[in-house]
Each structure stands twice: as C-alpha cells, then as structure tokens.
Amino acid sequence: xxxxxxxxxxxxxxxxxxxxRVELHxxxxxxxxxxxxxxxxxxxxxxxxxxxxxxxxDERPEAEDGPGAGDHALGLPAEVVExxxxxxxxxxxxxxxxxxxxxxxxxxxxxxAGEEHLVKCLRLLRRYRLSHDCISLCIQAQNNLGxxxxxxxxxxxxxxxxxxxxxxxxxxxxxxxxxxxxSKRFEKVYTHNLYYLAQVYQHxxxxxxxxxxxxxxxxxxLEHNAYHPIEWxxxxxxxxxxxxNKLCFMEARHCLSAANVIFGQTGKISATEDTPEAEGEVPExxxxxxxxxxxxxxxxxxxxxxxxxxxMQDNIGExxxxxxxxxxxxxxKELDEEESIRKKAVQFGTGELCxxxxxxxxxxxxxxxxxxxxxxxLFLLGQHYVxxxxxxxxxxxxxxxxxxxxxDHSALFKVLAFxxxxxxxxxxxxxxxxxxxxxxxxxxxxxxxxxVNRQIQFEIAHAYYDMMxxxxxxxxxxxxxxSHIVKKINNLNKSALKYYQLFLDSLRDPNKVFPEHIGxxxxxxxxxxxxxxxxxxxxxxxxDPKKELENLATxxxxxxxxxxxxxxxxxxxxxxxxxxxxxxxxxxxxPTKMERFRTKMALT
Amino acid sequence: xxxxxxxxxVRVRPFNSRETSKESKxxxxxxxxxxxxxxxxxxxxxxxxxxxxxxxxxxxxxEDPCFASQNRVYNDIGKEMLLHAFEGYNVCIFAYGQTGAGxxxxxxxxxxxxxxxxIPQLCEELFEKINDNCNEExxxxxxxxxxxxxxxxxxxxxxxxxxxxxxxxxxxxxxxxVEDLSKLAVTSxxxxxxxxxxxxxxxxxxxxxxxxxxxxxxAVFTIVFTQKKHDxxxxxxxxxxxxxxxxxxxGSERADSTGAKGTRLKEGANINKSLTTLGxxxxxxxxx
Numbered sequence: 001x002x003x004x005x006x007x008x009x010x011x012x013x014x015x016x017x018x019x020x021r022v023e024l025h026x027x028x029x030x031x032x033x034x035x036x037x038x039x040x041x042x043x044x045x046x047x048x049x050x051x052x053x054x055x056x057x058d059e060r061p062e063a064e065d066g067p068g069a070g071d072h073a074l075g076l077p078a079e080v081v082e083x084x085x086x087x088x089x090x091x092x093x094x095x096x097x098x099x100x101x102x103x104x105x106x107x108x109x110x111x112x113a114g115e116e117h118l119v120k121c122l123r124l125l126r127r128y129r130l131s132h133d134c135i136s137l138c139i140q141a142q143n144n145l146g147x148x149x150x151x152x153x154x155x156x157x158x159x160x161x162x163x164x165x166x167x168x169x170x171x172x173x174x175x176x177x178x179x180x181x182x183s184k185r186f187e188k189v190y191t192h193n194l195y196y197l198a199q200v201y202q203h204x205x206x207x208x209x210x211x212x213x214x215x216x217x218x219x220x221x222l223e224h225n226a227y228h229p230i231e232w233x234x235x236x237x238x239x240x241x242x243x244x245n246k247l248c249f250m251e252a253r254h255c256l257s258a259a260n261v262i263f264g265q266t267g268k269i270s271a272t273e274d275t276p277e278a279e280g281e282v283p284e285x286x287x288x289x290x291x292x293x294x295x296x297x298x299x300x301x302x303x304x305x306x307x308x309x310x311x312m313q314d315n316i317g318e319x320x321x322x323x324x325x326x327x328x329x330x331x332x333k334e335l336d337e338e339e340s341i342r343k344k345a346v347q348f349g350t351g352e353l354c355x356x357x358x359x360x361x362x363x364x365x366x367x368x369x370x371x372x373x374x375x376x377x378l379f380l381l382g383q384h385y386v387x388x389x390x391x392x393x394x395x396x397x398x399x400x401x402x403x404x405x406x407x408d409h410s411a412l413f414k415v416l417a418f419x420x421x422x423x424x425x426x427x428x429x430x431x432x433x434x435x436x437x438x439x440x441x442x443x444x445x446x447x448x449x450x451x452v453n454r455q456i457q458f459e460i461a462h463a464y465y466d467m468m469x470x471x472x473x474x475x476x477x478x479x480x481x482x483s484h485i486v487k488k489i490n491n492l493n494k495s496a497l498k499y500y501q502l503f504l505d506s507l508r509d510p511n512k513v514f515p516e517h518i519g520x521x522x523x524x525x526x527x528x529x530x531x532x533x534x535x536x537x538x539x540x541x542x543x544d545p546k547k548e549l550e551n552l553a554t555x556x557x558x559x560x561x562x563x564x565x566x567x568x569x570x571x572x573x574x575x576x577x578x579x580x581x582x583x584x585x586x587x588x589x590x591p592t593k594m595e596r597f598r599t600k601m602a603l604t
Numbered sequence: 605x606x607x608x609x610x611x612x613x614v615r616v617r618p619f620n621s622r623e624t625s626k627e628s629k630x631x632x633x634x635x636x637x638x639x640x641x642x643x644x645x646x647x648x649x650x651x652x653x654x655x656x657x658x659x660x661x662x663x664x665x666x667e668d669p670c671f672a673s674q675n676r677v678y679n680d681i682g683k684e685m686l687l688h689a690f691e692g693y694n695v696c697i698f699a700y701g702q703t704g705a706g707x708x709x710x711x712x713x714x715x716x717x718x719x720x721x722x723i724p725q726l727c728e729e730l731f732e733k734i735n736d737n738c739n740e741e742x743x744x745x746x747x748x749x750x751x752x753x754x755x756x757x758x759x760x761x762x763x764x765x766x767x768x769x770x771x772x773x774x775x776x777x778x779x780x781x782v783e784d785l786s787k788l789a790v791t792s793x794x795x796x797x798x799x800x801x802x803x804x805x806x807x808x809x810x811x812x813x814x815x816x817x818x819x820x821x822x823a824v825f826t827i828v829f830t831q832k833k834h835d836x837x838x839x840x841x842x843x844x845x846x847x848x849x850x851x852x853x854x855g856s857e858r859a860d861s862t863g864a865k866g867t868r869l870k871e872g873a874n875i876n877k878s879l880t881t882l883g884x885x886x887x888x889x890x891x892x
Contacts, residue, residue: 150875158875192879199875199885207889214886221879235883241890399774448779 009049013097016042020104033108040104047097053124054087083128092134095124099141111148118145135172136186139165143193150200159200165193184224191220211242215255215346222262222349233263234289236348237296244303249366250338251345252300257360258348259293291392294385295401298408301382305375305415308368319418327370334367375419382412395443403452406436410459423470430467434460446506454506458525461499465532468492468539486541497536500529517569524575527562531579534558534586545601549594556590559583613658613681614639615672617706618665634661634670662706674713678725685848686726689829690733692844696851697722703855711852712804723825723850724797730829731793741836747787747828748796750803754821754854761803761823762786787828800825825850 019039027034083092102117121141128134146161169190198213218236221227240255266286311327314320349357369375386409393401410433417429437460446453471489475481507526508514518526537555542548562583566573573580616632616639631642633651639659640651658680660672685695699707713721720728734744750761751770758770763786771783790796807823827848834841876885 147875147877192877195879195882195885196875202885202889211889214882214889217879217882231880231883235886238883238886238890242886245890395776397773397775399776443776445777445779449776 004050009046012042012046012049016040016046016100020100036104036108040101040108043097043101043104047094047101050090050094050097053094053120054091080130081128082131083133088128091124092128095121095134095137098124099137099144102141103144106144106148111151115145115148118148129168130172135168136183136189139168139189139193142168143189143196146196146200150203155200155203159197159204162193162197162200166197169193187220187224188226191217191224191226194220207242208246211239212346214239219346219348222353227262229262229265230286230289233259234292236262237293240296241299244300247303247307249300249304250341253361253364253366254345254348254357256293256297256300257357257364259296260360261353261356263290263293287392291389294388295393295405295408297385298382298389298405298412301378301385302408302411302415304366305369305378305382305412308370308375309415309418311368312370313418317418319421324370327368331367331370369419372416372419372421375416379412379416383409386412399444399449400452403440403449403456406440407455407459410437410463414463423474427467427470427474430463430470433463434467437463441502450506454503454522454525457499457503457506458529461496461503461529461532464492464496464499465536468496468536472539489539490541493536493540497533500533500536504529504533518565518572520571523572527565527572527576528579530558530562531576531583534562534583538586545597549597549601552590552594552597556587556594559586559590563587611657611681613660613677614654614656615660615677615706615710616663617709618663620704630663632663634659674710674719674721674725677710678722682722682726683729686729686733689730689827689846689848690831692831692846694847694849696849698851698853700853701855705855707852711850712800723800726848726850727796727800727827728793730827731796741834743832743834745830745832746790746796747830748790748799749782749785749787749826749828750799750823751782751785751826752807752821752823758782758785760784760786761806762788762799764806796827822854823852825852 016039019035019042022035024032024035083089098117098121102114102121105111105114105117118141122138122145125134125138125141129138142161142165146158146165148158149155149161150158194213195217198210198217201207201210201213214235218232218239221232236255237259240252240259243249243252243255312319312323314323347354364381365374365378369378386405389405390402392398393405395402413429413433417426420426420429437456440456441453441460444453468489471485471492475485475489478485504514504526507518507522534555534557537551537558540547540551542551562576562580566576566580616634619628619630629644631644633640633642637657637659638653638655640653642651643649658677660677661668661670662672664671666673681697685697688695697711699711701707709721711721711723713719713724730746734746737744748762752759752761758772760766760770766784768784770785772780773783774780788799790799803823803825807821827850829846829848831844832841833843
C-alpha cells in the first residue's frame, strides 16, 4: 500500500475547506470564484496523495449509479457495514474528497464535472452507506445531486435523489443503536433534505405536501435551536397565509400564534450561522417584520369573517336566518372533531413553548363567527393589528402597503356590517369606511397609483351607495319621513354619483375621450359603475317635475349605454348578466314612464 | 400616440471566436419582421416562425444589404422614443437576453465609428434638438441618473463611493423612487457621455471559468427631460416632464438575483440550497 503522507493530506484538506467557505463577495470583484478554484487545486492534490481508488469499486456496472441504486438495499434487513481496514478507509477518504470536488464544481457552475464527482462519491460509499461514518456524507451527496438535477430542470430525477435521502435517513434512524449519538450536523443535513423536498413538491404543484414539508422544516429548526427568531417568525406567519387560502384556520392560527411567541424571543437568542442580516439593519428589520406579521393576522381575521358571510348570505347579500341555524347545528360537530384534527396537524414545540403558543391560540377563535358577538371579537383583533401594521407601513415610504392595510380595515368594517342587525349602526360602519378611504384619494398622485386610486374610488362610491339604500330603508319604516332624511338621502346619492363618475373618468384617454373598447381588466367594474349611476339618477328625490324628468332621462341614457355596449361586445354581456337584464327592462319601461310624466306636466 | 404602446424587437449578432472555432451553424433566419428558428437536433423539421415589430439581422456584416446596423436600430426605435419624450410621455426600453448575446452592444455600443448604441445616439440627438430650438418661449433641462441592481442591492453608479445600499421607497405624490440616488444636471452631449463612461466603468463585471466577462447586474440609465413653455402674453408657464428609462438587464440565464451564494430563486425548477431562502419558498406557496 502506498505510504500516505497523512500530515500533508490533513493540512491541504483543511486549507481547501477554509477556502471553500470564503464568501464569494470577499473575492476580488472581477474574480468571484478565485477562492473556489484555489480550493479545487488543493483538493486535487489531496486526491493524488491518497492514491488510486480501490479496484473492485470501479468494476461495478454504471447502471447502479442512479438514484434508485440505494433502494434495493432498503428492502433487505439493514446491513450496517462499517468501513474497517485500509481498503475501506481509503474508499471513504476518497469519497470525502470526491464530495467536496463535486460541490466545488457545482458552485462554479460546472454541472457535468460536479455530477461526475458526486456519482463517484456515492459509488465509493455504496457498501458503507448505512454506517455511522458515512450516512451523513451519503445523504449530502444525494441532496446535492438532487439540487443539480433541478438546475437541469429534470425535477423528477431531483425528486428521486431527495426521496432516497429521506428514506435513507429514516432507515438509519430506525436501525441505529442507542449508543450512537445523533450529531447536530447530521440532523441539520436532514432538515435541509426536507427543505429541498418542499421545493421539489412545489415545482411538481403538490402544494399541500410542499406546505407540510415547509412546516416540518420550521418545526425542526425550533427543535434543534437552529433559527433566528425574527426570520422564523415571519416564515411561520407567511405559511399561515397558505393555510388561510385553503380555509384551514386551525393550522393558520397555530402558525400565527407560534410566530408571535417566537418573535417575542428576539434579543434573547444570539444569531446562528443561518442568519444573514447585517448589523445596522436589524432594528429597522424588527419593526418591518412586526408590521408584516400584523398584516398576516389581519388577513386571518378578515378571511375568517368573510368565509362566514359567504356561507350565511342569501342571494342579495343579506343574512339568511335559515343558513345561520344550519351552521349553528353544525358547530357542535365541528367542536367534537377538534381534537382529532389537532392531533393530525404538525405542532410546533414541546413543553414550555407549546404552552406559550396555546396561550395565544386560546384567545382567538378558528371557527366561523355565527353572530355579531363572535364577529365583533375577530373584528377587534383585526383592528388591533391594523394599528400595529400602520406603525411601520406609513404612507410616506410605503404607499402601496399602507393603502392595502387601510383597504383591509375598510373590509373589516364592511364584513362586520353584515352581522349587524341595526340599520343605523350599519350606516355608521360605512361612514367609518368612507372616512378612512376619502383622504387617500386626495393625497395620491393618480399617474403613479392609477389602479389603487380606481379601487378606492369604486369602494367609496359603493359605500355611499350602500349607505343610501340603508337610509331609504330606514325612511320607509318611518311614518313621516321628514325633509331632513330626504336631504340626507339625496346627499348620499350625490356623493355616490361623484365617486362613480370619478372612477369612470379615470378610464378616459389623455384627450378625455371615453374608450370605444373597455379593457378586460376594468370591464366589469366599469359596467357596474354605469349601472349604479343609472339607478342612482332614478333614485334622486325631488318635488320639481322638470328635474325629475331630467333625472329619468339621464338614467335612461346610462341604461341604454349598457345595453348598446353589450350588443357590440358580447364578452361584456357575460360579465354582467344580472345587470344587463335589469337594464333591458328599464330601457323598455322608462320611456313610457317619462311620457306619462310629460303629459301630467302639460296638464298642470 | 400611434399604434401599440409596447413594441418588441429581436436582434441576432455575428458569431464570436469560440463559436467560429467550433464551426457552429446559424439556426436563425429572418425575413421582414419575422424571425424563424431551426431545430438543430432535427433539421428536417419545419422552422418555427415568430413575428415581432422588428427583426434585426446583424449576423453578417455591413456589406450585406440585409444587415441591420446600429444606425438602423436607432432610427427605428430610438427616434420614436425621443419623439414621444418631446410630446411629454414617459418611455422605456429594456434589453433582454443571455450573457454575451449583445445587449450592451445594442444599448451602449462601442466608441468606434458608427458603432454607437441606442443610448449615446439618443442623447446626442436630444441635445441637437435642444440646441436647434429657435423658439424663445421654450426652455429645456436635462438630468440623468444611473443605477445598478446587483445581488438585490441598488448602487448609484454616478456616485459609486456611496457604498450604502439605496432604498426603494414610495411617495404618495412623487411615486416610487430610489432614495438618495444622484440626479445630475447636464447641458451637453459630452456631459452625458462622460457620466455614462464613468458609470460604465463602475459597473460590476466579473470573470469565471465559464464566461469571459459575465455581466451580472441590471443597469438603469434614466434621463429626466423637462420642457418649460413660457407664454409671453399671459405670462404663465407650463411644464412637461418626461422620463426616458434605458435598461440593460443582466444575463437572462440568471434572471433573478446574481452573484451571491445560495440566494438565487429562478422561475425554473431550481432548488435553493440555503435555509435563508425558506421565506421565499413559503411566500411562493402562499401566493398559489
């Protein structure tokens, strides 16, 4: 056997590792890979010093080098073959060098060479795969091959390598003898494995599985104390949004509660090697993340309330008492199933941490609110987080974010109004919405914030419209509606008209001409706006018959526009079926009504 | 404004020395404004054709009558942009393609005779028009900024010593802007040329074994052009401000952030190595 100068080998290897770990931006700007190339040269020298690879390894057929190669061993009882003796030792040492060479080539974008080295590494280790010395290296090599194949956009091959790693880990953990200790680094390798699988499943559009693996990754980070509180918290809060979209509110609440608890740990835990934040940015980042987590909570409250509204509203958007009773009856069943659902879900933390998270969870419902009291609780929580979010997302600096938070606040009021039975109080809620939205239209430059401006104008108009309808309903209940309430109704009508008109005007071109063909993205709102303008003109209360006739004429004009446009553009007809039907009716009824009016006027 | 508000042009460059030495075959053909591509693995297959607003055949040389020169590209694209800017509109041009495809050549070009790209030609004509103006009532001002986006950080190329990362903020009236980005007034084409030169030298260009010069950053050159008209009768002034944005994107083979280890997140089936990207992966899930 060749005499291996062991000291020299170790020295060169350590030097190579040190160079590999040099951060890229520490290299000269024009040679970002300089340290990597130097590391590679040293690794090649070490390889030469170690001598040739053991012969029988090289004779194995190449067919066994694929990702499935490890699998046939998994069906058999685990053969933990320890690498003993000089041949085995050499194989393992060479495998280590091949691994580092493989990663080196991948890091410098030389994928083919990288693949060759990694495959050689696996081949050298094959026999000793499940041994204590080699398992970690084997999994890492397979993980890197998984990453490599995903770069080549062969996602199924990547999946095979990564799932093989996962299986290998599970096999090893099942078979390991109790005296073998689990090294921190080994566990970290497996956490990475789960993370890579999460990404693979995401690319394969297996989203539930991807979320599950992200969830597991987060859980393991907590268990092994390998996390930075701010980063972990925002990741958990972001994951809650996935669950909210899937209407899994219990899981979402768990993620958000955990986020709160862990975020509160900031300052008490020192940064680990996984944390990238630069020194000077930390205080600002803390406040930003706090605001972002608050926004995730707002979405939780809002979506839960809106989901309840959706399941309890009738065909005109009002509360349906029958549906409400049905859901009340369902509630008991939901509570019974709660324990079994909780057991199946991935839970964060044990012991103290678990208790802290539960303490937060207990204050928030995950069930759809069925009445005003339950809705109000969620509303208040959402509003609390609105104020917290606005602390960081101020309008100067974060226009888009600030507005989204205000829009969410308005939406919270709107959905709460659905549960409110008293009409005056409902009016007040819409008034609050208008009060928070109107200032935004004044301050924003329409050139830069066109879309957002339109959204706000439309929403304000609709709020005034709803308020007007409510006041009319209130007036109908009074024996003698006085002039005061009539004035109020007309003012609300005027305001609604103003904002619908502003919205419609925003669609005009620089020469103030209304488009012949309305763009697909604004088609439905534009048609709805026209429809509501028509209806509003028909609802102006006036004692002056001449004025009334004028209003009816304007109303008719707008209904006609809708009918004519939908004839010319059939795709528009599909967007507003209901309103189109009503418009056609009005187009046929109004002229007669107006004629009768004229005759009456002529007679008096 | 005439016609569509977005125009797309495609341009093909001559072979470089590596391609020539490997006796590469040209798989692109152009006819009028359409470009067609042959499948080298299956030459018998019919070529696939695509229509663009402009297809520029620059694979051969100026002797070829079909050759599209720097001048031709500018006359088609640059002149129209300048016209719209004078009308008061904002205009923007992006150059997109792999490293080495010729983006910087088309946008900046070379200092040699008739090899100037769109940007220098546009700036030159801008000042020609300004200087040719005889109307007393009109006055003009031109300001430029030049920034680079590299590894998710914004750098001021006209003030590269400012090592800090410039923040992108939104102002309700001024819209989105880069905080503390230098905006320098220029009064002649030479002023702009000097600034562009200095900025270009400050750009991040790095070499690896795989590419000789690989451009890893996006560069955005912005001209803010203000036209003031003073009406002598009414003594009122009106102002038109237009922004001309000229963007040279980084090599599209690494579309998102470039350079730093483990922070890439491409749209393709790539896997991110470092757990620092867990947040991005989860965000993507939440958006589905």
